Amino acid sequence: MRCRAKFGTSVSEIDREGARIQCADGTSYGYDSLLLATGTRPRMLGLPGFDLPGFLPLRTLADVDHLRPLLEVPRCIVIVGGGYIGLEVAAVARGLGHEVMVLERQARVLNRVVAPALSQFYATLHTSRGVVLRFGVSAAVVEGDGEVEAVQLTSGERIECDLVLVAVGAVPNTELAQAVGLAVEDGIPVDASCRTSDPAIFAAADCTRFPAARYGLTIRLESVQNAVDQAKAAAKAIMGEEVTYDPVPWFWSDQYEVKLQIAGLS
Amino acid sequence: MHEETKQVGDPAGGSFDIAYLRDDRLLAVDSVAHPRSHMMARRSLGEAWREDLLPAA
Numbered sequence: 001m002r003c004r005a006k007f008g009t010s011v012s013e014i015d016r017e018g019a020r021i022q023c024a025d026g027t028s029y030g031y032d033s034l035l036l037a038t039g040t041r042p043r044m045l046g047l048p049g050f051d052l053p054g055f056l057p058l059r060t061l062a063d064v065d066h067l068r069p070l071l072e073v074p075r076c077i078v079i080v081g082g083g084y085i086g087l088e089v090a091a092v093a094r095g096l097g098h099e100v101m102v103l104e105r106q107a108r109v110l111n112r113v114v115a116p117a118l119s120q121f122y123a124t125l126h127t128s129r130g131v132v133l134r135f136g137v138s139a140a141v142v143e144g145d146g147e148v149e150a151v152q153l154t155s156g157e158r159i160e161c162d163l164v165l166v167a168v169g170a171v172p173n174t175e176l177a178q179a180v181g182l183a184v185e186d187g188i189p190v191d192a193s194c195r196t197s198d199p200a201i202f203a204a205a206d207c208t209r210f211p212a213a214r215y216g217l218t219i220r221l222e223s224v225q226n227a228v229d230q231a232k233a234a235a236k237a238i239m240g241e242e243v244t245y246d247p248v249p250w251f252w253s254d255q256y257e258v259k260l261q262i263a264g265l266s
Numbered sequence: 267m268h269e270e271t272k273q274v275g276d277p278a279g280g281s282f283d284i285a286y287l288r289d290d291r292l293l294a295v296d297s298v299a300h301p302r303s304h305m306m307a308r309r310s311l312g313e314a315w316r317e318d319l320l321p322a323a
């Protein structure tokens with residue numbers, strides 16, 4: 001079999017009847033089977049000030065390339081979001097000597113994913129390294145004229161800073177699937193063989209919602225484990241093999257010198 | 267999903283685990299600086315809880 005990769009254009013349409021995809025650059029390709037692996041994109045805060053250069057999401061290599069030169073001088077950084085990504089970036093930024101404050105809307109870090117005792121461990125770890133954690137607060141406005149000067153909270157409090165990094169979760173890229181009438185519900189639902197509601201169209205990784213039989217739930221995962229293993233399952237299913245994808249989810253997070261590893265879903 | 271958690275080891279000592287249980291069975295384990303328990307956990311999900319299910323931290 002031959003494999004061809006094409007970069008720099010997006011798939012803009014799917015013609016299910018004709019089994020063809022249409023790219024934004026005008027090219028079009030036929031398919032026997034189609035795999036959607038469109039991933040997620042960072043949830044953005046629709047805050048005033050979003051166009052200031054020091055107000056950045058944290059997702060892609062391009063985001064990091066943009067951020068790196070900004071970290072060459074001492075900065076006062078506000079990170080919005082006390083999830084894994086916000087905390088990992090906080091650890092790195094502290095390690096580089098920057099001043100770091102994390103704003104978290106909930107009452108503890110990693111609220112969505114871990115037990116309170118673990119949140120407490122990470123709060124203590126970050127505080128002991130000089131990160132300032134603020135709970136129960138939300139950013140309302142990013143202020144500045146040409147560059148970031150402060151974040152204003154919904155309480156009215158103003159926090160001076162010169163960089164604002166946003167890590168408040170991700171949303172699955174399901175628009176393409178939705179536009180052609182595939183079922184979509186916070187992810188593209190697939191069965192245990194990675195098939196969507198169209199038997200010729202498969203989906204894998206971050207953009208999917210799939211049955212986790214061991215938990216009796218449908219789930220959406222954002223992890224390398226799932227991206228790799230579900231992709232393999234989808235490839236087998238496309239080749240006509242019987243597959244039942246029911247993984248043991250696992251995940252890791254490195255903060256300072258401490259490695260957290262997670263097996264299963266809590 | 268979990269109904270109960272068990273802590274193995276002491277956070278003050280730097281490595282510890284939190285096990286999440288439902289109906290006394292292992293749903294998930296968070297291992298902090300304790301890779302051995304993580305590898306055990308990946309093989310033990312769904313098993314009934316017992317004190318020696320995870321290695322001592």
Ligand SMILES: Cc1cc2nc3c(=O)[nH]c(=O)nc-3n(C[C@H](O)[C@H](O)[C@H](O)COP(=O)(O)OP(=O)(O)OC[C@H]3O[C@@H](n4cnc5c(N)ncnc54)[C@H](O)[C@@H]3O)c2cc1C
Nearest residue numbers: 010011037038039040059205206207222223224225227252
């Ligand atoms: C900052 C950060 C840190 C992370 N850390 C960890 C970690 O420590 N451990 C872990 O397990 N996971 C981690 N993850 C999650 C992990 O990166 C994702 O689960 C994984 O990348 C998902 O792979 P994917 O292929 O589904 O999606 P993606 O990697 O998002 O790739 C989707 C691709 O599809 C392209 N695309 C979308 N729509 C179209 C279209 N219409 N036409 C053409 N192309 C399109 C996008 O441009 C993108 O390149 C992290 C994620 C982030 C953002």
